[in-house]
Amino acid sequence: MVLLGEHQAELDGILAGELAAVEQRFASELRSDLPCVNELAGHLEQYRGKMLRPTLVLVCGLATAPEQPLVEAHRVLATVVEMVHMATLVHDDVLDDQDLRRKGSTINRLQGNEAAVMLGDYLISHAYHLCASLDSQAAARLIAMCTNTVCEGELLQLDNRDNWELDEPTYFQIIRRKTAVLTGVSCRLGAMSSGGSPEICQRLERYGELMGTAFQIVDDVLDLTGDVSVVGKTLGKDLEKGKLTLPLIHRLAALGGEDRQQMLEMIDSHDPRMIEQVGQLLAEGDSVAYARRCAEQRVAEAKGLLDALPPSPARGTLIRMADAVIARQF
Amino acid sequence: MVLLGEHQAELDGILAGELAAVEQRFASELRSDLPCVNELAGHLEQYRGKMLRPTLVLVCGLATAPEQPLVEAHRVLATVVEMVHMATLVHDDVLDDQDLRRKGSTINRLQGNEAAVMLGDYLISHAYHLCASLDSQAAARLIAMCTNTVCEGELLQLDNRDNWELDEPTYFQIIRRKTAVLTGVSCRLGAMSSGGSPEICQRLERYGELMGTAFQIVDDVLDLTGDVSVVGKTLGKDLEKGKLTLPLIHRLAALGGEDRQQMLEMIDSHDPRMIEQVGQLLAEGDSVAYARRCAEQRVAEAKGLLDALPPSPARGTLIRMADAVIARQF
Numbered sequence: 001m002v003l004l005g006e007h008q009a010e011l012d013g014i015l016a017g018e019l020a021a022v023e024q025r026f027a028s029e030l031r032s033d034l035p036c037v038n039e040l041a042g043h044l045e046q047y048r049g050k051m052l053r054p055t056l057v058l059v060c061g062l063a064t065a066p067e068q069p070l071v072e073a074h075r076v077l078a079t080v081v082e083m084v085h086m087a088t089l090v091h092d093d094v095l096d097d098q099d100l101r102r103k104g105s106t107i108n109r110l111q112g113n114e115a116a117v118m119l120g121d122y123l124i125s126h127a128y129h130l131c132a133s134l135d136s137q138a139a140a141r142l143i144a145m146c147t148n149t150v151c152e153g154e155l156l157q158l159d160n161r162d163n164w165e166l167d168e169p170t171y172f173q174i175i176r177r178k179t180a181v182l183t184g185v186s187c188r189l190g191a192m193s194s195g196g197s198p199e200i201c202q203r204l205e206r207y208g209e210l211m212g213t214a215f216q217i218v219d220d221v222l223d224l225t226g227d228v229s230v231v232g233k234t235l236g237k238d239l240e241k242g243k244l245t246l247p248l249i250h251r252l253a254a255l256g257g258e259d260r261q262q263m264l265e266m267i268d269s270h271d272p273r274m275i276e277q278v279g280q281l282l283a284e285g286d287s288v289a290y291a292r293r294c295a296e297q298r299v300a301e302a303k304g305l306l307d308a309l310p311p312s313p314a315r316g317t318l319i320r321m322a323d324a325v326i327a328r329q330f
Numbered sequence: 331m332v333l334l335g336e337h338q339a340e341l342d343g344i345l346a347g348e349l350a351a352v353e354q355r356f357a358s359e360l361r362s363d364l365p366c367v368n369e370l371a372g373h374l375e376q377y378r379g380k381m382l383r384p385t386l387v388l389v390c391g392l393a394t395a396p397e398q399p400l401v402e403a404h405r406v407l408a409t410v411v412e413m414v415h416m417a418t419l420v421h422d423d424v425l426d427d428q429d430l431r432r433k434g435s436t437i438n439r440l441q442g443n444e445a446a447v448m449l450g451d452y453l454i455s456h457a458y459h460l461c462a463s464l465d466s467q468a469a470a471r472l473i474a475m476c477t478n479t480v481c482e483g484e485l486l487q488l489d490n491r492d493n494w495e496l497d498e499p500t501y502f503q504i505i506r507r508k509t510a511v512l513t514g515v516s517c518r519l520g521a522m523s524s525g526g527s528p529e530i531c532q533r534l535e536r537y538g539e540l541m542g543t544a545f546q547i548v549d550d551v552l553d554l555t556g557d558v559s560v561v562g563k564t565l566g567k568d569l570e571k572g573k574l575t576l577p578l579i580h581r582l583a584a585l586g587g588e589d590r591q592q593m594l595e596m597i598d599s600h601d602p603r604m605i606e607q608v609g610q611l612l613a614e615g616d617s618v619a620y621a622r623r624c625a626e627q628r629v630a631e632a633k634g635l636l637d638a639l640p641p642s643p644a645r646g647t648l649i650r651m652a653d654a655v656i657a658r659q660f
Contacts, residue, residue: 036489037482087451094447114425115488117447121421122481124451128458129474137462140470144459151452152367158445159366 011313015058018070018078022054025079029126040119044086052215052321053085053186054078059317060190060204066312073193076130077139081186083127084143088150088182090120139189146185153177162242164252164264171249175216176209183212203305207318210302214295214325220245221291225279236275239267246294248278251287295326341643345388348400348408352384355409359456370441370449374416382545382651383415383516384408389651390520390534392644393636403523406460407469411516413457414473418480418512420450425484469519476515483507492572494582494594501579505546506539513542533635537648540632544625544655550575551621555609566605569597576624578608581617625656 030041057078061070094116124147131140157174160166187208191201223238224247238245244252248267252260266277282288299322309315360371387408391400423436424446438446454477461470487504490496517538521531553568554577568575574582578597582590596607612618629652639645 032482034482034486037485040485091447091451094444113443115485117421117424117450118481118484118488120447121417121450121454122478122485124454125474125477125481129471129478132467132470132474134467137464137467137470140462140467141459144455144462147455148452148459151448151455152362152364154448155367155370155445155452156364158442158448 007313008316011062011317014062014070015055015317018058018075019051019054021075022051022078022082023048025075025130026082029079029083029130030122037122040115041122044090044119044123047086047089051082053081053183055321056183056186056208057081057190057193059314059321060187060208061194062314063306063309063312063318064191064194064196064200064204066310066314068194071193073134073139074190076134077186077189077193080127080131080139080143081182081189083123083130084147084150085182087120087123087127088154088178090116090123092154094120138192142185142189146181149177149181153179153181157243160243164244164267166244166249167253168246168249171244171246172213175213175220179216180209180212183215184209200308203308207302207305207322210298210305211322211325214298214302214322217246217291217295217298218326218328221247221288221295224248224275224282225288236278239275239278240270246291247282247287250290251282251285254285254287292326299323299326337643338646341392341647344392344400345385345647348388348405349381349384351405352381352408352412353378355405355460356412359409359413359460360452367452370445371452373441374420374449374453377416377419381412383411383513385651386513386516386538386541387411387520387523389644389647390517390538391524393639393642393648394521394524394526394530394534396640396642396644398524401523403464403469404520406464407516407519407523410457410461410469410473411512411519413453413460414477414480415512417450417453417457418484418508420446420453422484424450425488468522472515472519476511479507479511483509483511487573490573494574494597496574496579497583498576498579501574501576502543505543505550509546510539510542513545514539530638533638537632537635537652540628540635541652541655544628544632544652547576547621547625547628548656548658551577551618551625554578554605554612555618566608569605569608570600576621577612577617580620581612581615584615584617622656629653629656 027041030038030044032038032041055078058070058074061074094113127143128140131143134140153174153176156170157178160170160174184205185208188201188205191204196204220238223236224245239248252263255263263278263281266274266281271277302322303319306315306318309318357371360368360374362368362371385408388400388404391404420438424438424443436446441449457473458470461473464470483504483506486500487508490500490504514535515538518531518535521534526534550568553566554575569578582593585593593608593611596604596611601607632652633649636645636648639648
């Protein structure tokens with residue numbers, strides 16, 4: 001056990017060093033000869049989260065071949081997936097037409113949106129540029145296929161805005177495309193770069209997809225029921241944007257005609273206390289528990305897929321990362 | 331001469347066939363299993379213009395090796411540059427809050443800014459996906475480098491919004507990055523795919539950059555002085571968006587302190603007749619002629635670079651395409 005602890009500490013040290021290198025690579029790749037571009041790109045610092053996707057590339061690489069060191073391709077691809085993820089965050093933040101028309105005197109906001117569109121494009125462009133530095137086209141092809149699907153997911157979500165009839169299969173389609181494919185491909189790329197067999201690559205991609213799906217379900221639950229001081233961002237954003245998510249889809253399906261109608265009217269009211277009332281309505285049923293169960297099932301399945309890997313500290317980390325998805329409160 | 335005419339007709343026939351194939355490839359690559367995505371992508375039809383960039387790929391390929399047929403790489407890259415161009419149009423319209431494009435409503439107007447942002451992302455993602463189907467990374471690397479630069483150009487332009495001190499060097503920086511690098515790289519890719527020597531590739535890239543610069547200057551002149559029924563899009567948009575372009579930069583530099591101040595106040599007034607008044611002020615000087623001369627000089631230089639190519643109908647087409655840039659009224 002002492003030995004295992006030591007190995008674990010060693011792995012954590014490797015990961016910390018590699019992630020710091022990814023951060024540096026990220027910044028150096030984006031550097032421009034234009035000061036205005038560097039200033040704008042500097043704002044991305046505040047977008048940086050837990051670096052889940054680069055971590056998946058690196059840990060899946062190590063879990064696939066525990067005796068081999070990570071190679072340049074792992075670092076490149078870890079940086080690429082972080083760029084892709086950041087690009088989706090930046091474009092996600094762009095407001096819709098209605099908000100733009102309401103801009104009135106808020107010219108700053110408008111300029112912010114325009115710069116956000118271009119900064120997202122700049123990120124995605126640099127992601128492909130960096131990816132094209134690798135010897136093989138295989139990774140570039142996978143990443144581009146993934147971003148095709150992410151865009152489709154975003155468009156499907158847009159198409160279902162204000163659709164109060166949204167059903168579970170469509171909800172799962174949306175989150176698979178917009179979130180899970182990128183975590184899945186991150187895992188596959190890590191395994192591929194370590195020379196993983198087709199079976200291992202497939203299992204780890206599936207692990208990543210299940211984990212991404214669970215992550216998104218929990219994210220959606222927290223948006224409805226979280227504690228704003230813990231979550232650290234405005235709650236009820238999904239509903240405000242006309243996006244139904246799993247707990248409410250489940251609750252609405254369970255309600256009878258009149259109750260359902262009442263709930264929809266309340267959601268539509270744009271009352272500032274709406275999110276509180278929705279929280280109460282959700283508390284009356286088991287829909288939040290249902291959504292959490294959906295996430296837990298996926299995490300359990302994801303962990304099961306790791307049985308095919310040799311025991312290693314990296315495999316242990318993948319298991320803990322999966323558990324952390326459902327444990328998180330923010 | 332009869333023979334030349336015959337060869338020309340043959341070339342035109344080849345080009346028409348190849349461009350039709352590019353259009354088909356464009357549509358088939360974008361096809362999705364989601365109806366909402368296909369519906370949105372369908373709007374792109376109306377964005378299709380003269381297909382300048384794919385034409386440059388194809389004609390530069392033929393001009394580099396007149397005896398060789400075009401190959402798959404030419405068709406793939408012609409489709410890729412059209413996708414990249416379309417993506418910039420779609421995102422440009424979001425940035426400019428443009429309502430009209432080629433006499434039709436823009437996607438941001440029809441479907442909202444969010445759908446337009448995502449559709450642009452979808453296009454750029456598919457461009458890289460298609461590009462990654464080629465054997466070599468060389469083209470992907472060039473295209474990604476080019477899109478890095480295009481984004482920088484857009485950001486430099488944004489940064490200079492409402493900058494009434496904008497000077498000519500910065501103006502030329504902006505249009506080189508946002509317009510000319512893509513026409514330049516289109517030409518290089520065509521030459522490369524025909525096995526052109528480094529010198530030919532470089533000359534044709536430069537030809538494309540000069541042509542793209544001339545094209546943008548003429549575009550900017552038309553935005554200030556064109557006939558809306560001929561140009562097919564809202565005029566005076568550049569000024570409304572705080573973008574100074576060559577004729578006005580030149581005119582403002584020639585004006586004395588008070589006249590200059592008056593002109594700037596008028597531009598800033600957002601008076602609906604502003605564009606008319608600016609037109610009158612421009613007519614009082616030779617700034618429009620100056621801007622046109624700048625375009626003509628570049629076209630002349632571009633044509634001179636073609637001397638290194640063997641005589642062929644394709645080379646003749648490149649000469650005529652350069653001439654057409656300054657002849658156009660829309």
